[in-house]
Amino acid sequence: MAKVFIYPTTSLILSDLVARFGHQPLSAALQVREKIQTAGLESPPLQITPEDPKKGLKYAAVEVPSGVRGRMSLYGPMIEEAEAAVFIHDADFSFGCMGCARTNELIQFLLRKRGIPVLDLLYPRNDEEGVEFVAAISKFLQELPGGGT
Amino acid sequence: MSRVRIAQLSCGPEYSGVQNEIAEAARSVDAEVFFPDITLKDIRSGFDLFGLDVRSPDLKLAIARARALVEGSVEADAVFIATCFRCAEAAIVRNELRRYIHENSRLPVVSYSFTERTTAGTLLTRMEALTTIARRRALLAREVQEGLTMGVDSGSSTTKAVVMQDNRIIGTGWLPTTAVLKSAEDVIEQALKEAGIARDEIEAVGTTGYGRFLVGEKIGADLIQEELTVNSKGAVYLADSQHGPSTVIDIGGMDNKAISVQDGIPGTFTMGGICAGASGRFLEMTAKRLGVDITELGPLAMKGMSTMVPMNSYCIVFGTQSLVNALAAGSTPEDVAAAACHSVAEQVFEQQLQEVDIKEPVIMVGGTSLIQGLVRAMGDLLQTDIVVPNHSQYIGAVGSALLASGFIKGQ
Numbered sequence: 001m002a003k004v005f006i007y008p009t010t011s012l013i014l015s016d017l018v019a020r021f022g023h024q025p026l027s028a029a030l031q032v033r034e035k036i037q038t039a040g041l042e043s044p045p046l047q048i049t050p051e052d053p054k055k056g057l058k059y060a061a062v063e064v065p066s067g068v069r070g071r072m073s074l075y076g077p078m079i080e081e082a083e084a085a086v087f088i089h090d091a092d093f094s095f096g097c098m099g100c101a102r103t104n105e106l107i108q109f110l111l112r113k114r115g116i117p118v119l120d121l122l123y124p125r126n127d128e129e130g131v132e133f134v135a136a137i138s139k140f141l142q143e144l145p146g147g148g149t
Numbered sequence: 150m151s152r153v154r155i156a157q158l159s160c161g162p163e164y165s166g167v168q169n170e171i172a173e174a175a176r177s178v179d180a181e182v183f184f185p186d187i188t189l190k191d192i193r194s195g196f197d198l199f200g201l202d203v204r205s206p207d208l209k210l211a212i213a214r215a216r217a218l219v220e221g222s223v224e225a226d227a228v229f230i231a232t233c234f235r236c237a238e239a240a241i242v243r244n245e246l247r248r249y250i251h252e253n254s255r256l257p258v259v260s261y262s263f264t265e266r267t268t269a270g271t272l273l274t275r276m277e278a279l280t281t282i283a284r285r286r287a288l289l290a291r292e293v294q295e296g297l298t299m300g301v302d303s304g305s306s307t308t309k310a311v312v313m314q315d316n317r318i319i320g321t322g323w324l325p326t327t328a329v330l331k332s333a334e335d336v337i338e339q340a341l342k343e344a345g346i347a348r349d350e351i352e353a354v355g356t357t358g359y360g361r362f363l364v365g366e367k368i369g370a371d372l373i374q375e376e377l378t379v380n381s382k383g384a385v386y387l388a389d390s391q392h393g394p395s396t397v398i399d400i401g402g403m404d405n406k407a408i409s410v411q412d413g414i415p416g417t418f419t420m421g422g423i424c425a426g427a428s429g430r431f432l433e434m435t436a437k438r439l440g441v442d443i444t445e446l447g448p449l450a451m452k453g454m455s456t457m458v459p460m461n462s463y464c465i466v467f468g469t470q471s472l473v474n475a476l477a478a479g480s481t482p483e484d485v486a487a488a489a490c491h492s493v494a495e496q497v498f499e500q501q502l503q504e505v506d507i508k509e510p511v512i513m514v515g516g517t518s519l520i521q522g523l524v525r526a527m528g529d530l531l532q533t534d535i536v537v538p539n540h541s542q543y544i545g546a547v548g549s550a551l552l553a554s555g556f557i558k559g560q
Binding site: 048049050051052053054063064065066067068069070071074093094097098099100101102 | 160161162163164165166167189192193203204205206207210232233234235236238239263264265266
């Protein structure tokens with residue numbers, strides 16, 4: 001079993017797919033589902049305090065906006081834990097969404113820097129692409145240590 | 150109107166840990182912030198139609214929500230736009246949304262860039278102004294002072310009082326703020342003495358400024374109101390510009406206000422947010438270092454050339470360093486005074502005036518409006534003749550006395 005960072009981290013579909021192949025999804029939705037409100041697209045945890053952006057200083061310097069650092073306080077530990085990652089680019093909002101583009105760039109960079117297996121896929125726009133999309137994810141997850149259906 | 154509903158358009162406050170501070174600031178002025186509900190379909194179309202191709206989904210959501218407010222599919226009394234400090238993408242969106250809402254609706258709007266250190270106290274005056282505009286439009290529509298009223302402005306640097314009767318100023322008081330209540334009592338006494346009336350003859354009282362609550366409660370004020378709306382009213386009243394657009398600039402001792410006004414009611418405004426190098430305090434320090442009274446700084450600056458001395462710092466420490474270096478290098482006090490005025494005007498121009506729509510007439514008020522060198526520098530930067538009305542240093546007190554008329558019994 002591998003710990004797989006999913007991007008967008010809020011994608012329940014992606015989280016479910018990873019779990020079905022015997023891996024542990026690293027997703028915001030599972031981590032904070034007990035603590036969410038629906039103020040924004042990505043259902044941010046409102047109980048984040050001003051201390052959390054300070055914890056995010058481990059991943060981004062003080063001149064980086066507080067919103068990025070607050071997010072990194074949540075995602076940073078998941079990045080450190082990850083053994084593989086699946087990135088879905090240009091995903092539809094309904095598939096999963098992460099609100100801040102700068103945070104998203106930093107998350108992807110830090111995961112790549114760790115040298116773990118990474119799968120990059122574009123979000124499918126039709127049925128045919130959808131089949132290929134699922135097949136590519138299946139293949140990637142099966143090839144990870146402990147992967148299976 | 151009961152509870153004022155403020156629509157929040159934002160990116161990042163939840164993850165910065167300041168969402169509760171925003172909500173708390175709204176609650177403290179009997180308002181509530183809410184996120185306009187829109188469908189995913191509306192997000193896509195709203196964002197596409199607006200035409201600003203940003204990357205961050207939360208900013209796309211803010212854009213779509215702004216469109217819903219302007220189109221009326223979501224109802225609100227006011228709008229608060231908030232994004233992370235130091236985010237360039239968000240700053241572009243914040244500015245464009247503020248302009249879009251201002252130009253296409255009657256909703257009062259204020260924008261703010263926060264850090265994790267932002268507190269409810271920092272946001273209080275802005276939220277109070279938003280709710281006042283939404284809740285008290287009738288009060289703010291007042292154009293004539295009636296009866297015998299008094300206004301007290303308990304500011305961070307100075308405390309002012311004005312007594313007005315039948316649309317005329319008949320007494321004034323002005324002192325540096327030391328102990329808040331004592332300073333207020335003393336200026337009230339000055340104003341009453343000059344007016345030649347007794348305290349119990351006053352029919353209604355208004356207070357404003359940082360000490361408005363403390364002073365207001367002590368003297369039993371009928372109206373306790375933040376300085377953004379009060380100063381706007383006072384400025385257009387004194388400048389005889391109560392109808393149509395105008396811009397009010399107040400460079401204070403602790404923070405600055407830039408207010409875009411329409412028919413005497415603020416539409417958009419900014420407050421504070423920059424360092425002391427852009428405040429009246431820096432001009433006080435300059436006067437002290439030059440060995441002149443603050444009242445002499447303006448005439449001195451008018452005789453100098455700001456271009457002769459390099460001075461352009463947000464920070465009061467570095468600004469003072471430039472000042473000391475210039476004097477040590479043989480610059481004249483006149484040129485240094487002019488450079489200090491230009492430096493303050495330039496910081497306000499670059500940091501704050503970009504956040505409001507500058508429309509003529511531009512009215513400068515507050516104590517610093519009496520420093521001619523500063524007014525000239527601001528006029529040069531804005532390429533317009535700045536209006537400085539009589540009694541501009543008493544602006545908050547005049548606005549309070551004017552608005553207090555609405556509280557005279559029988560009115």
